[in-house]
Amino acid sequence: MDQFKQLVENRHAYAQSWKARTGGKVLGWYEPYFPEELAYAAGILPVRLLARHEPDDRSEKWMYAACYPARDILNQFLKGRYDYLDGMVTVEGCQWMYHAFESTLRSRPEFWNHYLFLPDYTDAPTSKTVLRSELQVFQEKLEAWTGRTVTDADLDWAIEVYNKNRLLLRQIYELRRAQEPVILGSEMMHLILADQVMDKAEMNEILERFLEELEQRTPHRDCIRLMLIGSETSDAALEEMAESLGANVVVDELDTGSSYFWNNVLPQKDRLMALALRYLGRPHNPIKDNNWRRRPQHIFELYEDFSADGVIIAKQIYCHLHGTDNYAVWKLLRERNIPYLFFERDTTLPEEETRLRLESFLTVVRQGATHVCGWHKTLA
Ligand code: SF4
Secondary structure (H helix, E strand, O other), X not given: OHHXXXXXXXXXXXXXXXXXXXXOOEEXXXXXXXXXXXXXXXXXXXXXXXXXXXXXXOHHHXXXXXXXXXXXXXXXXXOOOOOXXXXXXXXXXXXXXXXXXXXXXXXXXXXXXXXXXXXXXXXXXXXXXXHHHHHHHHHHHHHHHHOOOXXXXXXXXXXXXXXXXXXXXXXXXXXXXXXXXXXXXXXXXXXXXXXXXXXXHHHHHHHHHHHHHHOOOOOOOOXXXXXXXXOOOOOOHHHXXXXXXXXXXXXXXXXXXXXXXXXXXXXXXXXXXXXXXXXXXXXXXXXXXXXOOOHHHHHHHHHHHXXXXXXXXEEEOOOHHHHHHHHHHHHHHHHOOOOEEEEEEOOOOOHHHHHHHHHHHHHHHHOOOOOOOOHHHHXX
């Protein structure tokens, strides 16, 4: 499994070697609703921009008091870590990520870029036609950039590769439902993060081999089963800490975790509409979960399906999206007597404080207590 952790750590080198091997372009993307299939169909490698935990001595001039993932990505751009990228794209979403995108462009105006509009009201009657027309514009722009026409056959191929990738991830993920799972939460998180920075056709081969390896593994016994929800992350530090205390994160609802691959594209003759429906129908993060409020119920279903014993909510400091949505999530968890622990995290986890709080929480969960932990119980 070390291979996945290493892939995440060496992602810049991987993208550069991919470029040298294939002669293709590499496109960085910021927001979880980015329809990668379209870029992949044009022969481009889409890579998710992830934070890296490097000392940030550059971004403050451009962004003040923003969340750590947005600041860190900008910091990496300003340090030249992403110099190999040929372009970047963002999708209508979180304002901090947009701020990072815009600041990068101001510092690097020569970058090819695109801003893709995706309606916030994903289930409004007009949303699918609006997004379909946005995808059409994006496709034409990609064609002009690469000098290559994206055919239906290209789109079918890209959709097939991505659907297979999601299926493989799902197969591995489902193994965590077992009472004694063969895969740890930290391993799974590294795997999903690696998936987001790699060529999916190459990753599919690795995942197929990995599935076979998993059959030979010894299960992890007697772990407290946890669920992890909250803001995106770029590492598995929290999962590793839980494992060192006798717990295992068996399910998550993160944009950088299960939400990334949870639903497939359902092929149809109108390929762009098929893509539009997939991205409008994926598990929503707070900014897109407006009309019908599907997120709390999705969290609860995952919690039940994976037989979790408690929930960790980890929010990035200054993440206004999750800060606002947490009230609905806390309400749901309290109503259903689900124990939970709330953290805020910044560049790195404060090691001792986090360990102490997690340890206390696990003691409560171990005793089968079903009450709310932490200062926010006063908000009940
Ligand atoms: S952590 Fe929150 S505020 Fe920061 S980019 Fe992600 S969604 Fe936006």
